[in-house]
Amino acid sequence: MVRGIALVLAAAALCAPGTAAAAADPVPPVMAALGDSISAGFNACGWYVVCTSRSWSAGDSAEVGSHYLRLTAISPAVKGHNFNFAVPGSTSAGLAAQAARAVAARAAYVTILIGAQDACVATEAGMTPVATYRANLDRAFATLATAGVRVFAASIPDLRRLWRIGKDNIVARSFWTIGHICPTMLAGAASKAKKDQARRARVRERVQDYNEQMAAACAAYGPSCRYDGGAIFSYPFTLDHISKWDFFHPNTAGQRALAGATFGRGFPWEQDTLTRAPLVVAP
Template sequence: MTAFTGVVTLTAAWATSPAAVSAAEPWRPVVMVATGDSISAGFNACGWYVPCASRSWAAGDGQAVLSHYLRLRSLDEGITGHNVNLAVPGATSANLAGQMAGAVARRADYVTVLIGAQDACVSEERLMTPVAVYQSRVTEALKLFQAGRPGGRVFVASIPDLKRLWRVGRDNVVARGFWALGRICPTMLARPTSTAAADRARRDRVRDRVVAYNAALARVCAAYGPACRFDGNALFATRFTLDHLSRWDFFHPNAAGQQLIAQRTFETVRDWAGEPVWNLGIQS
């Protein structure tokens, strides 16, 4: 998959640094960075096998999604900016530290993290990232950001339920065709119609690995301190449907799916940012 990099920058004439904002004042980030994999890059959300930054749940500027970026911009008319992000299609937990280094270099005040689906979506189970390794990598990445931007804040999204993806697409012949031709997430999506005990057990084991990754994310975020928020498995528990998936691969979220992610995840940081401006139509 093609790599895609960038940063979301929000500027406000009255804002100097989030560290300078008192506890009584609403939080306003000056620089926002999205990190992670193809989901945060908006891959396949508006074109054939390309990232679509405008439809990223985290950093997109498209009204069809109403991303974290737009919800933050809605809070103050003085906030302006441009939107690209550091998420890279195909990235795994091994790439997160490098992305966080980029966030530090760009003096990020707010970073979103969604990483781990590609740690589980590999050609065979034995190649899935061990939970301890996954936790160590995420810990390293967040420590890097905390050291470089001690006043920054981090939002960590849970990994979506890959078994639900199989469940909503398994009876669709087109979805099964894309999964097979593209060798998409074989650990979960190989032989999607099989009811053999071995295949049922394989799917359960992959789901269990994602559950374990999400538990690791909760632990890492808790250790980071109050400047980190984990979504409490809200994204994992989201009951998305086939209508939320791209018709180019039946794996990545389309615009509706990206909007659903933005809605479910922004709730976790709403009290950081304050209530949205309702007359702009930005609602959860």
């Protein structure tokens, strides 16, 4: 009940009369990606490497069709003004520092996707408390507010779905075990024991709690923030979207799916019909 009320209030705040929900926004001259390994494009193009060019947010690869490229297609003036401050392995505790870097770089628009690493720890007890997660978000949003930065806030992917689509794949299970990848959710992936099922359910609930707090923090930021409405959390991704280097991070197809699922849920950017270039996303 609390979760439902929170999401309804967040949505109402974004759509209430007097906000900029229906008005077009000027295309930002500079943008930046904030978050963790997902936004950094980790493992999207090679063995355990950062591949920012394939980031769903600030990447410049036509194979992905990122927010940056979509903005450039609307206003070519954005070209070359993309930064990626996302840090692989980062938790919400590191978000404020990334926000400060974005402000220093004069980014007028940022995307935020953070929280998977707050849940993907060795034990449930080690997961970031929900109140701490929210406090970390608030510090980052406060930093961005000093420069009037527009924010696109993304939901965390459904980690239990990752377990579900990979649990019967022996290669995926091997990577998860050997690499100690997201033990709270993926340890003992083949187990059907009630205690393991309950553990996975609790971790999923924690991710949902984080997503509620992101929605609420975005609503509190005001009309200069857009939340994805749970688009990433509810996206029906498959193993075809997951890197075969670790069976955890999005590959190129996964990054492309993230970009496509989120951009339309953001700001109604002004269309420059004189200079707009067609966006071509490689198949």
